[in-house]
Amino acid sequence: MLRKLLTSAPVVRLLAWLKDTRVWLFAHPVILVMVVLSGAAGGAAGVPAGDQMYMYMWRDPRFCDDCHVHDYANERWAASVHGKLTTCHDCHRVAIRHYPLNLVVTLFDTPKKPEDIPLAEVAMVVCEQCHISEGEEEPLTGPMTAELRALVPKVDNSPLHKAHLHAKTRKPSAYKGGTGEVEEHRETDPDRFVVCLDCHGGSRLNVHRFVAVSEECEVCHEGIRPKDESGRNLECLDCHARGFEGTANAQGEAPAVKPAAVSPSGE
């Protein structure tokens, strides 16, 4: 097949033209020099364009949205503090094979509804690289700078974060509202340990809701949410926010420089 291609009329004409042009250029050295310089100038002009292309693919969420088309996720992320400090690649570690594989899937097995698309799981180790002090020892290959990373609140000394992340089971005691059953809204193994996305992820069409809400707490802690005098449910963080607060470093020190987007609670 390759031989057939190489002997086809257009290819033969192209090769003949290239040979003729080479001979002609070497017979006109001044023009040859001008052509080489022109190619170099084109290459030099292409560097900023290539840089722009790289910045779009690596740092702009619209690149991912070109295929994934999840406006709701992009908007919620952009409105959060993560939108000011991270890019998609910081948390969604996408291997190179993802791009051609997803092109094939898009062409030959196009998802018909949101449920056909697997959820984007974010491993705890990704959150830990910024949100625990030991994580800073891990090299970060994403676009976030070291200076910004140092300002991210750490949960090392947060008692309630530690209580959840060090728990040996997802099933709290009955005193804490445990029932032994976990709502399978994320197709998760009910016996695995608690991970960051359990509280900070959001359900399928509610992703990038980084702030934990009471409904997420009630997945495991059922029936213990108190009500106020008018009978409305109180929010869990009304009482437990301080127990979950993070600090800029493990020693509990406040950041020296606090970007406007970062609140004491981390959102």
Next chain:
Amino acid sequence: MTTTPTPSPWRRAVGLILLAFALGFFGVAMGWGQGHFLVSAYHHAGI
């Protein structure tokens, strides 16, 4: 006998110069942009 008209040398030169510029521009833009992205993606998440 008729002969095939040949383009003037300067017209051919201008065409080759423009072609060289375009090839250099797109080659470097694509190579730099895509190559840099592939290297970053590889270091970030592997193959």
